[in-house]
Each structure stands twice: as C-alpha cells, then as structure tokens.
Amino acid sequence: MPHVSRAELETIITRAADEQDWRVFSEDPRIIRRMTRAHGEGSKVGALGREWVVPKGCVSLRKSLAMTSAQKSRLASVARKARKARESLASSEG
Secondary structure, eight states: OOOOOGGGOOEEEEOOTTOSEEEEEEOOHHHHHHHHHHHOSOEEETTTEEEEEEEGGGOOOOOOOOOOHHHHHHHHHHHHHHHHHHHHHHHHHO
C-alpha cells in the first residue's frame, strides 16, 4: 500500500440534482471503517479508495450547533443520568 500523508486522504461526497443517491468516495481509513459498518464494503477504487452509493436520506447536511459551556454541561448531565438508568435497568434484568 503506498504511503500518503493524512492531508492527501480525501473524502468526496457527490450527488446530482436529478439523482436519488449519494456517491461517497474515501481514502481515509476512519471514514472507510465507518462507511463499511453502515453500508457494506463498497467498491474498491485505486490503491486506497473505496466508493459507496447510498440513498439520499443517509446523508444529512446541517448547520453545526454552537453551544455554550452551560449547555454542554447540561447535555453531559442528561447523558450521564440516561447511562446510569440503562445500566441499572440492565443489571436488574440480568
């Protein structure tokens, strides 16, 4: 396998307006692992790349949320409580 820098590992997502599917191409091992788990092996492209054709609903483009530290703390607290509730439920069932 050829050695390339991290800056050279591309991920490209494309879709034409008249198509119903997205084409996802990646050479980044992290993206390849995630896409393989979600959508199978995909097609081998070149020495490092993989390509998948995924339904339109599988790709979401959205604005990232800017949260204050108070909001982040609140979300972390809610997540901790939910995790504890799941763990106690699992231990009482098992």
